[in-house]
């Protein structure tokens with residue numbers, strides 16, 4: 006394999022894009038449009054969610070901290086009901102009549118006061134509000150968590166001094182103030198790169214076949230592996246550029262919070278672009294014309310869109326469908342990019358996803374090369 | 382095996398259909414060989430086998446003494462596909478530079494050869510135009526330039542003059558003759574029978590077979606005709622009767 010020949014291919018692909026405004030628009034403007042539509046559709050749309058409060062706090066009246074917190078709940082988001090026991094409240098969440106149970110421990114006010122004045126004998130559990138939300142739909146559970154946290158912060162601020170109150174929403178793994186757009190933005194970026202890279206390679210390669218350029222290349226010293234590698238580098242670069250634009254849009258337009266290392270996220274996305282490029286080349290050998298190539302699009306896009314955890318966690322997907330999720334490269338990319346951006350995870354924690362993507366990349370690139378090497 | 386191109390009992394099957402049927406022919410070093418025949422005769426298929434793009438179903442093909450397909454011999458082959466085989470979103474220069482790099486040419490080599498070739502095809506002023514902005518004939522001329530850039534020893538030109546105006550066609554053939562005199566071997570397909578007189582030898586192809594072969598003069602004399610068109614028809618009818 007000679008790097009200079011592969012690099013010639015990379016340059017060629019990038020030049021092709023540079024000279025073609027239509028393709029440039031497809032790469033950058035279409036995903037921006039998509040993320041904007043989703044952003045507008047899902048930002049702040051959650052209203053009037055029924056939550057069940059179990060208040061075990063023995064303090065009553067003005068001195069009750071729990072009542073203060075509850076009175077600070079944003080009532081446009083939370084529709085508060087009460088239950089006498091945690092099991093009753095959880096039952097309501099389970100049967101779907103409520104979206105979350107909010108449990109204050111007994112002696113809550115007393116414990117907070119005690120800990121605030123330095124008594125270490127009181128366990129932190131006694132000052133912790135437990136939030137048991139229906140996590141299958143982050144679209145709903147996110148605003149609940151945010152609303153509760155806001156109310157707690159407001160209450161503590163009103164006290165005018167440090168108070169050791171915490172909210173345990175430990176099932177909510179992404180940032181406590183996260184909104185739904187924070188949750189799905191990394192996923193949308195991955196899907197956009199996946200879909201457009203596959204589509205572009207597919208169309209470019211069908212073009213190489215129909216225009217005869219592939220004949221010229223296959224009758225030249227350029228090796229099939231160099232052709233595939235050259236395309237891979239080009240689309241890796243394009244993938245990074247795309248995700249940079251999309252991520253900037255998400256931050257500027259929708260205030261998505263980036264906790265982790267952006268470069269690591271870009272690395273993962275470039276890897277996903279290379280996987281998609283391999284897939285695009287493979288599919289191109291089954292299409293004779295551009296119109297036939299386009300027909301592959303739903304097969305490539307729909308499962309990734311619905312089953313790789315972009316809008317709801319994999320855990321919320323029916324068990325019999327989950328194997329499909331696990332054979333989709335996007336599942337690993339979405340998970341890794343989301344973990345980096347929202348949880349601030351490093352390579353030490355996302356490496357299983359990266360390894361999975363590396364395996365996909367090797368297999369797809371090898372198959373793409375083999376299919377090109379095949380002579381009728 | 383002294384001949385630059387040698388095909389022996391070559392067959393190519395496409396799902397039971399024989400596109401090339403027991404074809405044998407040789408092209409000598411420094412010779413222009415014209416392959417003539419109607420649509421579907423198998424000319425392109427034969428050339429694709431010689432360029433290593435298709436695998437023969439049976440029989441064998443040699444280029445410069447090497448059995449094809451072979452990854453080494455391609456450096457010395459110049460292939461002009463029947464399709465345009467250019468990147469439409471790239472400029473003339475970008476196309477030439479890309480193919481040059483693929484064949485391992487240096488920047489310097491690309492520059493000098495590009496100049497000479499653009500002069501040859503009379504498109505010096507179009508260097509920075511997109512292929513899409515050129516007329517069909519102009520595109521064809523750039524396709525030829527891309528084929529010649531790496532200075533191959535053997536040329537396989539699949540209808541190099543289609544869509545090219547008569548003046549330029551004449552100058553193409555003059556250039557092919559120059560190349561031949563410099564020792565380059567050429568296998569050229571064409572539908573223009575009148576052009577075939579520039580070839581040292583001609584092969585008539587029909588239904589995947591070679592039905593006649595010889596110099597233009599020989600073919601005319603043997604068939605008692607005064608055009609290659611008529612000569613082809615004579616051979617074609619004889620073949621049909623058999």
Ligand SMILES: Nc1ncnc2c1ncn2[C@@H]1O[C@H](COP(=O)(O)OP(=O)(O)OP(=O)(O)O)[C@@H](O)[C@H]1O
Nearest residue numbers: 395399400418419420421422423424425426427463
């Ligand atoms: N990949 C293929 N699969 C099936 N049949 C094919 C394939 N390629 C060529 N053929 C058939 O083989 C025959 C010879 O085709 P070929 O392209 O070699 O003809 P040709 O002599 O170059 O014709 P033309 O003058 O029109 O270019 C045709 O009947 C064609 O339909």
Ligand SMILES: [Mg+2]
Nearest residue numbers: 424425426463
């Ligand atoms: Mg042909």
